[in-house]
Each structure stands twice: as C-alpha cells, then as structure tokens.
Amino acid sequence: MSHKIAILGASGYTGAELVRLIATHPGMEIAALGANSKAGQGMAQVFPHLRHLDLPDLVTIDEIGFADIDLCFCALPHKTSQEVISALPRDLRIVDLSADFRLRDPAAYEKWYGNPHAAVELQKEAVYGLTEFYRDEIRAARLVAGTGCNAATGQYLLRPLIAAGVIDLEDIILDLKCGVSGAGRSLRENLLHAELSEGYHAYAVGGTHRHLGEFDQEFSAIAGRDVRIQFTPHLVPANRGILATGYVRGEAGAIHDALAAQYDDEPFIELLPMGEAPSTRHVRGSNFCHIGVVADRIPGKTIVIAALDNLTKGSSGQALQNANLMLDIQETEGLMLAPVFP
C-alpha cells in the first residue's frame, strides 16, 4: 500500500531533498506539492534535477485537499510554519522541518526567536524529532518537530556522554563547520558564490545561534540540571555537510564506550574505531552520521567529532525516518542510499 504524501514548501532545498528521497520509496507517493510563491509552476522548472519524475505541479497550500493525505511534510520558513500548521486538519499527521515546534517552552521559544509563539497548544503536542532518542514518542505522534541540523549533529555527539555521566558538564565546547545549503535558498549577499567560495568564517559567535535553544532544552533535560555549552558555527565553502568538533573533559575510553552502547544497533549512526576522525565527504547525500573519538595529549581531555549531511540526516532524511515510524513503515525505508563520493 502506498501512503499519500503532501510537501509544503516544495520550492526550498529541504523540500527538494524530500522529493529526492521519496522518489525511490516504495511505500509513499507524492500527492501534492505546495509552494505559494511558485504555485503554477512544474517541479522541473523549479528544480530541473527532478524533471524525470512524474510529480504534481506546485500549488498554493489552500488548493491542497488534505482529506486524501496520509502525512504532510512542512518545509516552510520559521514562523510561517506555525501559522500554516494551525490551519491544517487536527488529525493530519505532520512532520515539520521548521524551528517552530522544537522548543517546548513558550518562553524559550520567544527568547530565541524574538516573537511570541502563535500556536502554543501545538507546541505542547509536538514531539521532538531526534529519531534515535524519541523513537517511541514519534511512532505515536501526530505532529513531529524536526530538529535543527546543527542541533542534531551536536546531540548525536553529546547526548550519550551526558546521559552516561562520562563528561564534565561545565566545559563543553562545540566548534561546528557547516556547508552552505543549511542557510536555504535565500537571496542574501553573503550566500553568493563569489562571497563564499575560497573562504571561511565563524558566525553567530558568542552563543547567539538559535540552535542553542535546543541544546539547552535537551541537555538540561538529560542531566536533570541546567547545562549550557559553548557553540560556534562556521560557514565553509561546500554545499552539504556539518562537522561538529566537540571538546570535552572525560576519558576517551569511557566516552567511546558510552557512544558504542548507544549506537551499536542504530542503522544510521556509525561509530568509528577509537582514534579515527570522520569527514563530511563520506556522508554526503546520505542519512548516515559518522562519529569519532580521539584522546587529547592532555590527560582527561577528549575530542569527539560528528559528521552528517545537513539536508539529509540533518533535516529531510530525519523527517522521512520519522514519517516512516509514524506510518508504521520500516524505519530505514528509502533511506539506505549510500553517500555520494567523490
């Protein structure tokens, strides 16, 4: 049986990535593609790489008949998403890829996003979409909030260490390097090829990146006390990929063990042998996350590093993994594509 799928925000990168993945998914069929600004166009005009697919044309969200839809992906901008989802049927299964339902606390949402939440009830209902840690809740959920791509990477690295009590909670530093597509298809001068290629820089330095809201929420919940990490993202000239380098206090052996205990049975998380470091180029285009652990020369200090593809494991692949759970499909369906290298 094939489930009917709608994608809202189909003209953005995460929307296109969903289409790419679902294209070879045997249990899903794309029934509607919503994109208000490009309604009326065919997907081949907006994304020529998808022209071989037999897809419905882009329509406005109002034009979609949701009664026939089994599950809806919302790949809309932040703030728009909460407005749109508020107006959708209350029994429609939704995987939201925006930031709107990641934070459970309305005050935290307002602090990080600068405006009061317009759908507080839905905020309470939403399940946080980090699959490997909320699998049961996601299976039962109606509304799942996809995580931030940076937030996912950092959590894959640090959650098991905090949970296992193998690192000092006072001194956690996450130095993250991310590719360009994480900023979306937005017309900003600093995203032009001529501005970006052949250079790199830190941004949102000093603890102002919004994904810190997720780190604070999740790490504090695990630890049972307030946890505040340092987090500095850097923009590097590549289209896909997040590399998170974590500096922690703790023994490398215990850290590797904690990660192994957590991930040994996970289909998408690959823990490298002790001492090896991962690379974003080895997960590109795939739903895999590679994690490495290396002891520092200074006793008691360890470097942990995670690599994933921000558009796949960091957003659209994660979303599909969650949708599989919600629709009672094999969790890995449509997601076992090998990374594309070189």
Add this chain to the structure above:
Amino acid sequence: MSHKIAILGASGYTGAELVRLIATHPGMEIAALGANSKAGQGMAQVFPHLRHLDLPDLVTIDEIGFADIDLCFCALPHKTSQEVISALPRDLRIVDLSADFRLRDPAAYEKWYGNPHAAVELQKEAVYGLTEFYRDEIRAARLVAGTGCNAATGQYLLRPLIAAGVIDLEDIILDLKCGVSGAGRSLRENLLHAELSEGYHAYAVGGTHRHLGEFDQEFSAIAGRDVRIQFTPHLVPANRGILATGYVRGEAGAIHDALAAQYDDEPFIELLPMGEAPSTRHVRGSNFCHIGVVADRIPGKTIVIAALDNLTKGSSGQALQNANLMLDIQETEGLMLAPVFP
C-alpha cells in the same frame, strides 16, 4: 534471486561508484572486491563512505573464485584490463569499464593507445556498451566494453543527428567541459586541489584525446563514410559532470525532432524543451542525461548541449545498466536514484 557480482579495481572511483549503486540493487550481491594494490584492506579503509555496507574485504584478483560469480565488472586501468580479462574464464560475463575493448579495429586501438592490443580475439568479441544504441547486442553479449565518458556524452548528442541526416558532417565541433573525477584517483600534480580549484583550461587540444577513436569509429559507421569531428575537452573545478556543447550546421527544429524520436521512450535520456540548456548540477550522482537544443542567431546553425555525470551515466551507471540487460534484470533496476542537488 540475487546474482553474485565481482568488481575488479574496487579501489578506484568507478569501482566505488559501482558499489554505491549496487548497494540498493535488489537483484545483485557483491561477492568479491578485487584490488591488487590494496588487497587485505577493508572497503571502509579505502572508501570510508561505504563503511555502513557489509562488504567483502579487498583481495588480489588471483584470490577470487570466479566459478561462483555471475558477472564481473572490470574497473581496472587501461592495458591492465586486457591482460586480466584474457586470464578470466571464457564463459564469465564481463562488463569492462576500461578503454581496452572500445575500439573494434586493432590498428585504431594501436593508433590511439600507442601499443598493440594483447587480446585481439576478445576485442572482436566485445560489444560496445552504449546501451541505448546497442541494447540487443548487449543483452546477448558475454563481454561488454563500457564507453569513454566523454565519448558517451558526445554520442548521445550527435548519433541521432548523424543517423537522421539533419546536420552537415563536415563541421561538427564538440567543446566539452568535464569534472575532475574523470581522471580517476591518480596521483598527478595537476589533479591536486590547489592546482585545479578556481581555474579551468583546455587539454588534449587539437584532436589528440583518445575518445576521438570512439567518435571516429561510431560516427563513421552510422554515416557510412568517414566522419571526423573537432573535439576539445576542458577541465573545470567540479568533481562530477560532463557538459558537451556541440556546434552543428542544421535546423534546430529538425534536430530537436531527431533527438525526440530517438529518446522519447528512453528512461534515462531527458530531452529539454526547445531553447533550454542543461546543467551538470542537475544530473549529479544519477544515471540521467539531459539534452538541450538552441537555434543560433545565424540561420542554419544550431547549438546542442548534453549533460551527464561521468561516474554514473558516463561509466559505472552505464555499466550497471548493461549488466542488468546481460542478466535479464529490469534495465533500470538500481539506477533510478534522483540527482543530488544542491
């Protein structure tokens, strides 16, 4: 039923691309990976992006028991390939990705490759692997010679035009731009990132590129007379992709019609609407080839452009497509992966 597959030359890019594609192919199973120089290593050491797969370790070719193998891909260097294949069982189905069996005429081979052919009998037996034009022969073949990646691109563009008689055979120019992976994983100074990125140049200028041997052989056969085109490849700073810009004399309408007649039912060749030009970024990582036709402002002159991924449609994807035919599997099996963009 799953066919047992061997890949010789598994430590190169086309070998790795074959593994990537076969990884989600339901009718094939990788039984042996040969790579003399890296024998003894696991595939995850040589290609960490494949570490999630359960693959046999690399072995020397001598160690492989070919009796159990249903089909063998040879992704070995030119010249090595003819030696290795000569020593393989004569009833083993083989798809060769090297240049060794592309040219049917031993003299032509010697002219373009500089040495006499060491397996002339096999050279005669081999079927040229441009699937869409040799489908029946490939289905019945034991030994298929994968085409050059540039040669495939140019032929997709020009074969239907020569066959339909809609262009002048005297003035055909192919200006080709190709990505870096076409040169393979070879240690050459001019393939270093610092040498290549942020610049581009023509090479093998003046008609010295070996793929001209294939153009000469194939175009002359179609036309029933000698056809010699001009062909200038350029190296551009991207890993994957070939863009072939053809300058021909002929009416754009008739040219578009000839291409449509040839390709309308082909699963992997997409003819764009008249006046549109393709881009390599829209076929990356996939087995698709996009073709565009634009009339020049000068009456009677037309520009035709083709884009494909050199590692997929240009070599390993083509090889798998041919293997599917040889093993009586659905031709598109394992090959419908959508391109990866951005």
Add this chain to the structure above:
Amino acid sequence: MSHKIAILGASGYTGAELVRLIATHPGMEIAALGANSKAGQGMAQVFPHLRHLDLPDLVTIDEIGFADIDLCFCALPHKTSQEVISALPRDLRIVDLSADFRLRDPAAYEKWYGNPHAAVELQKEAVYGLTEFYRDEIRAARLVAGTGCNAATGQYLLRPLIAAGVIDLEDIILDLKCGVSGAGRSLRENLLHAELSEGYHAYAVGGTHRHLGEFDQEFSAIAGRDVRIQFTPHLVPANRGILATGYVRGEAGAIHDALAAQYDDEPFIELLPMGEAPSTRHVRGSNFCHIGVVADRIPGKTIVIAALDNLTKGSSGQALQNANLMLDIQETEGLMLAPVFP
C-alpha cells in the same frame, strides 16, 4: 604628483577591484567613493578586505565635489551610468566600466539593451577602451568606455586574425567559460553558492548575449564588412576568470604569426609557444592575458584560446590602464602585480 581619483559604484566588485589596484599605485589617490545605496558606511564595512587602507567613507554621488577630481571611474550598473555621467561636469575625465558607451551606434545600443540611449552625444564622444587597439584615442579621450569582459577576451583572440586576414570570417565560434564574479554582486538565486558550485552550464545560448554587440561592431569595422560570430558563454564554479576557446578556419602557423606580430611588444599580453593552451588560474588577480594556438588534427582548422581575469584585465585593470594613459602616467603603473596562484 598624485592624481585625485573618484570611484562611483564603489560597493560593487569592479569598484572594489579598482580600489585594490589603486592602493599601491604611486600616482593616484582615492579622493571620493560614491555608492548611493551604501552611503554613510565605511569601505571596511562593505569590503572588509580593504580595511587596512585609509579610504574616504562611501557617499552619495551628489555629495562628491568633482572640481577637485582629476579622473572619475564609473563602476555603476548599465543604464544608471549614462544618467549619472550626463550630469557630471563636461570636462571631467571619465572611465566608464558599464556597457553604456561601448556601442557607437544608437540603434545597435537599443537593439542589444532594449531601451533608447539617453545620452547619444556622449555615446559619440566615447572612445572604446580596448587599450592595445585604441591606445592613441584613449590617450586623447575625455570619456572612455570600458569593454565587456567577455568582449575583451574574444577580441584579444580574434582581432589580429581578422585584421591579418588569416581566418575565414564565415565560421568563427567562440565558446567561452566565465567565472561567477562577472555577474557582479547581484542577489540572484542562480548566483548562490549552493546553486553554482560543483556544476556548470551554458547561458545566453544562440547569440543573445549582449557582448555580441561589441563583437559585431568591432569585427565588422576591422573587416570592412559584416562579421557575425557564434558565441556561447558558460558559467563555471570559480570566482574569477574567463577562458575563451575559439574555433577558426586558418593555418595555425599564420595565426600564431599574426598574434605574435600584434602582441610581442605588449606588456600584458603573453602569447604562449605554439601548441600550448592557457589556464585562467595562471592569470588570476592580474592584468595579464595568456593566448595559445593549437592546430587541429583536421587540416586548416585551428583552435585559439585566451585566458584573463574578468575583474582585472577584463574590467578594472583595463580601466586603470586606460586611466594611466589619460593622465599621462606610465601605462603599466599599478598593474604589474603577478597572478595569485594557487
């Protein structure tokens, strides 16, 4: 003695490139930087790479006192330039980098740019700024029109061949590959890093690129008859550089001789030994143009290739070279910077 220089349009790439070059020019001093949209900002905010320089803040054009200015560079958008220059003092020396004064014929201007020219008198006065071919006129000029960057590249390649009568005028093809900065600092989706990197495509195919207006004007004037070439630009993922591959009928020897005769004494044009092909990476950031000639395997056909940096020799370097002439400064002053490689 130091000449006082104004730059209008200082917030764009060609404006910044002018500042970069003039920074080490001993005979010029930047007295005013105009940029209406960013007036009030310091240059370090708009272009942090220039922060070490002691530069005037950006102002609106109205705020500039032109009485003190010896020469004004206009690096404004097309159409804006003719309006602004019309309002400047009639005795002010101006080097315009826009397209507004490249075409001498108002009808040709309207054909290629889609609107009637608003300053026809100035159009007549303007001298075409291809230094090596208009040196005397430029020395005496008040208003010099910088050439298109693609137009400059193509002309360096073809003018001497047309003038010397060594090629057939009926079959000239220019297949050009250009970097991203040629499109300027414009907010267009197809100039985003995520859209551009790792791919390449042809644009303005079929003879619609505006620089054809310059080719038509100049080549016809040299030949004394109408000359129409084919010209297809391609966008490649690099920030700087134009590589023009020309396909002509003519003997390679005569062609090389014609180029040598023209360029042997030129300080910025380097003719490579017969058979060698240039690369954009070897002229990056410099005012040099490298030219190569290769005989095709087909007798009587020759490939000629030119490489230059679109922002330097193709626009701002050319502009400075012309300004040197207009101000009676050594022509090469400030322009002998070696290319930056890698």
Add this chain to the structure above:
Amino acid sequence: MSHKIAILGASGYTGAELVRLIATHPGMEIAALGANSKAGQGMAQVFPHLRHLDLPDLVTIDEIGFADIDLCFCALPHKTSQEVISALPRDLRIVDLSADFRLRDPAAYEKWYGNPHAAVELQKEAVYGLTEFYRDEIRAARLVAGTGCNAATGQYLLRPLIAAGVIDLEDIILDLKCGVSGAGRSLRENLLHAELSEGYHAYAVGGTHRHLGEFDQEFSAIAGRDVRIQFTPHLVPANRGILATGYVRGEAGAIHDALAAQYDDEPFIELLPMGEAPSTRHVRGSNFCHIGVVADRIPGKTIVIAALDNLTKGSSGQALQNANLMLDIQETEGLMLAPVFP
C-alpha cells in the same frame, strides 16, 4: 640599490609565492632559483603564472654561486633544509621557511620530528621568525627560522593574552581551519581535488600536529612555566587561508585591550572592533592578519579568532618581511598588496 636574492626550493608553493611578492619589490632582484628536481626548466614551465617575469632558469643548488647573493630564502622540505643550509657559506643571510630551525631545543626537535637534528649549532644560532615579536633579533640575525603557518596564526591570537595575563593558561583550545596549499605541492591522494572539494575533516587530532612544538616552546617561554594548549587542525576546501578559533577563559574587554595594546601600531595586524569575526577571504593573497574578539554568553569565556593567508603572512610574506629587516629595507616593502576578493 637592489639586493641579490636566491630562492632554494623554487618549484614549491612557498617558493612561487616569494617570487610573486619579490616581483614588485623595488629593492630586491632574483639572482638564482634553485630546485634540484626541476633544474634546467624555466620558471614559466613550472609556474606558468610567472611567465611574464624575466627570471633565471631553475638550477641545482650546487650550481648557484652564493658569493654574489645578499640573502637566500630556503623553501625546501623539512630535514632537507638543515642539510642544505649546513653546506652554505656561514656568512650568508638566510631565511628558512622549513620547520628545521623553529625549535631551539634539540630534544624537542627530535620529539616532534622523529629524527635527531643534523645541525645543532645552526639550530642555536637561528632566530624565530615571528616578526612582530622578534623584530630586533631578526634585524641582527644571519639565520631566521620562519614559523609554521598554523603556529603563526595561533601565536598572533594568544601571545598577547598570555603575556598580559588576561586568560587562564589551563584551558586554551585552538580549533583551526586551514586551506589546502598548506600541505604544499605534494602528491598525496588526500590532496586531490576529487578527494578534498565539497568536504572537510579534522586531522592530527589529539595533539599530534608538529606545530604544537612551537606553541609549547613559545607560550611556555612567555608564561615562564609550562603551557600546553589543545590544538585541532581541520582541512577545508579552499586553497589559501587559516582561520584559528580560540576558546579561552578571560574577560573579552581585557582581551581586546591586550590585543589592541600589542597591535595598534603594527602595519599588518588588524584588530576588528569588539564583537566582529574575521574571514579568511578578506586576507587572501595578502600579508594581513585580521583578529576578532567576542564574548561568549557564558560569563568569563571569550572566543578569539584570527585569519591570515598561510602562503603569505603564514610563510612567504613573513619571510619577506623578515628579509626586509635583515637587509635594512623598509619592513613593509613589497608587502602592502591588498587582499584579492572575491
């Protein structure tokens, strides 16, 4: 008066960068270019971007008559350098760009480089070449040891903070991102374009990078006690540039003040306004270093970031700056070239 200069190792990137810089230096003249492996070739063959220069051909080191040479740059590989320099005249002024004379302690050298030092006497004589901190010693030196490029970046960031006592010495983390040219023109598989572009990874993780020897030596000397920092380099797909992100304990205000006090009069070090972060793209091709300071959201923690071009300020530009001092030339001569952006 023009000083006669020899460059040994002229076929590598730092050698070529020296030639590029000296090309417009009014007080130096390149008298000899040594490169044993490419002796007999012209520089235009080895580095076509320098073909416009009138340079001596490459020769073996033995062929150079050092009696006429005023200063010799050694851009040779590590270990080769100490052998070659041992055999040079003892009164020849030398700026060495290798790692051979950076560490003053023979035991430290052997620990980090794995072999005993073959020229211990010279090791004692050599002055460490971080110009801004060893200016007087360099002026009087015969043999100057250029610093590691990563080591220079980290020291520009941290030396003033350690000297001023404004940071905790126990918890210093340097997360560094560097471009590809830092690895030189070496034929290594992991430096191929196809391996490197579109991905990034950490290497020498855990405190094994040799530049730590310099950090240990210098920081301990300043502090008057053992200082051990954490240092993790990452390779990113760009040709030039080092971005060093430092995580320190200390007040941002005091840190900014300490940097300002150190660098306000320095011609090449630009301290950004508090809260701003630098980018490698804004120093590319130049001898400038940009430094930024940002307070973290966690009180008492500060992020400090430095950007420079590894081939210029990180090696060849630094070397020329030192040579200027040694030859009693204006320190900034030949080095005020503005960065090349975009």
